[in-house]
Amino acid sequence: MPENARIMTTLPSSRPLVVALAYDGLCTFEFGIAVEIFGLPRPELGENWYRFAVASVDEGELRATGGIRLVADGGLALLAQADTIIIPGWRGADNPVPEALCQALREANARGCRIMSICSGVFVLAAAGLLNGKRATTHWRYTPLLRERYPAIEVLDDALYYHEGSVLTSAGSAAGIDLCLHLVRLDYGTDVANNVARRLVVQPHRDGSQSQQISRPVARSRESQRLGQVFDYLHSQLAATHSVASLAKLAGMSPRTFLRRFDEATGTTPARWILQERLTRARTLLANADLSMEEVAAQAGFATAASLRHHFRQRFAVSPRDYRKHQA
Numbered sequence: 590m591p592e593n594a595r596i597m598t599t600l601p602s603s604r605p606l607v608v609a610l611a612y613d614g615l616c617t618f619e620f621g622i623a624v625e626i627f628g629l630p631r632p633e634l635g636e637n638w639y640r641f642a643v644a645s646v647d648e649g650e651l652r653a654t655g656g657i658r659l660v661a662d663g664g665l666a667l668l669a670q671a672d673t674i675i676i677p678g679w680r681g682a683d684n685p686v687p688e689a690l691c692q693a694l695r696e697a698n699a700r701g702c703r704i705m706s707i708c709s710g711v712f713v714l715a716a717a718g719l720l721n722g723k724r725a726t727t728h729w730r731y732t733p734l735l736r737e738r739y740p741a742i743e744v745l746d747d748a749l750y751y752h753e754g755s756v757l758t759s760a761g762s763a764a765g766i767d768l769c770l771h772l773v774r775l776d777y778g779t780d781v782a783n784n785v786a787r788r789l790v791v792q793p794h795r796d797g798s799q800s801q802q803i804s805r806p807v808a809r810s811r812e813s814q815r816l817g818q819v820f821d822y823l824h825s826q827l828a829a830t831h832s833v834a835s836l837a838k839l840a841g842m843s844p845r846t847f848l849r850r851f852d853e854a855t856g857t858t859p860a861r862w863i864l865q866e867r868l869t870r871a872r873t874l875l876a877n878a879d880l881s882m883e884e885v886a887a888q889a890g891f892a893t894a895a896s897l898r899h900h901f902r903q904r905f906a907v908s909p910r911d912y913r914k915h916q917a
Contacts (some may be wrong), residue, residue, distance in 0.1 A: 604640045605776065608671035610690075611661045612646040615653035616678030618762050619707040626769040626785060634781055642667055646690050665693045673703045673772065676710030677765070682734055686716035694719060698755060705757035705772070707765035711820045714756060715739045718795075723753045728761040766791055775915075779873045816854055817841045826868055828890040833859060863890070868904055871897060875913045882909060 607627040609620060628641035636904050644659035645651060653659055666673055674697055679686070694717045698704055700765035711727040712735070714720050721741040725747040728734070736744040745751055750759040750768040759768035764788065779862070819840050823831065836859055837847035855862050871889035874880055880888070886897040901909045 596703055604637055605672040606640045606642065606670055607673045607675065608642050608644050608667050609675040609677055611643050611651050611653075611677075612712075613651050614680035614684075615651055615657075615659065616680075616708070616762075616810055617654040617657060619677035619710070619765055620653065622707065622762070622765045622769060623677050625789065626766070627673075627675070628772065631785070631788075634777075634784065636710060642666055642671075644671075646687060653804040665689060668693045668697050669700075671697060671702055673705065675769075676704070676706040677706055678762075679709045680710050682709060682712050682731060686713050691717040701755060703755045703757065703772070705759070705768060707759050707768070708762050711735060711758050714758065715742060719756050720758075723756060724751050725753075725756075726751045726760050727758060730761075740758070746826045774872075778876055779879065780876065815842070817849060821852075823863060823866065826872060828888060831859070831863060864900065865904075867891060868901060872912065873902060875909055876914065885909065 607623070609623040609627070611620065624641070627639045631638050631643070642663065643659075643661040644667040645664050651659040651661065668877060674694065690713065694704060694713070698717075698719055704714065704719065705899060706727075708728050710722070711725055711731070711851040714725070715735065715738070719741065724743045724745055725735075727735055729746065732744050732746050735742065748760065749764040750757065750771065752768075752771065757768055757772070759765045770782050770786055770791075773785055797847075819836055821837075822839060833844050837844040840847050840850075844851065851859055857865075867890040871885055871891070874885045874888055882894040882897065884890075886894045889897065891897040891900070898909055901907075901912070905912065
């Protein structure tokens with residue numbers, strides 16, 4: 590039996606139902622993200638993978654971007670059965686949201702169903718009143734409009750995704766991948782989420798608070814190999830002590846040039862990048878119940894278990910111990 594299949598057998602025996610909304614004028618890419626991550630059969634992960642269905646907002650055949658026609662599995666009644674509902678964009682920020690959809694979402698939220706939006710789908714959540722008094726994000730092009738129309742929402746201008754309670758929002762289209770992988774990680778653990786990411790050929794985890802806009806997402810061609818060596822070195826020596834000077838020397842750059850190129854490639858500083866990688870490794874290690882908190886801290890690169898607890902709680906709003914219990 591594959592290793593990940595063994596992992597899955599320790600998780601909830603009932604298969605969670607994910608329902609994606611479809612509507613006339615459907616955003617094809619955002620919808621495709623939901624289908625790829627939650628609707629694609631994954632026999633290598635065991636028998637407890639998600640169930641998936643598509644609920645139509647509108648009557649009859651639906652048109653999607655790119656000339657695609659779609660017939661859904663059912664109507665809004667499907668939302669009453671869902672464990673997670675995905676809103677893959679919306680047909681326009683100025684397009685009204687049907688009250689029947691708003692009411693179905695409010696009822697689902699009241700019974701504890703998770704509801705997430707990708708990109709402009711945030712306007713559906715906002716129209717339903719599910720973001721009042723909460724933080725939320727969307728594509729950077731829409732954040733000023735969202736803030737203007739819904740002043741009760743604390744709009745995050747520069748985040749890939751945000752998870753507050755049972756409501757989740759993501760930024761521009763591709764950030765939906767990050768948010769969906771975040772849900773997989775919560776439901777099935779880091780190993781399974783990494784397996785799905787490998788199938789997608791995407792980075793296993795991008796921090797939700799990472800900038801939406803990075804001036805140059807990859808290093809300049811003549812420097813990419815040198816920066817790549819730095820990233821490889823940091824991953825292999827994550828628990829070691831690093832300085833800008835030592836990393837710049839490894840890259841063959843001046844400290845000033847190195848900091849500028851690192852920011853262009855990652856959108857952050859070396860210190861913040863290293864901290865995030867250490868937290869990611871700590872989450873993976875916490876799935877191993879045989880390791881003490883001190884061993885997890887040491888292997889992840891934190892000086893003490895207290896330091897791990899401080900940074901872990903600050904970043905994820907949960908203690909390492911409680912996170913481990915959730916993974917059990």
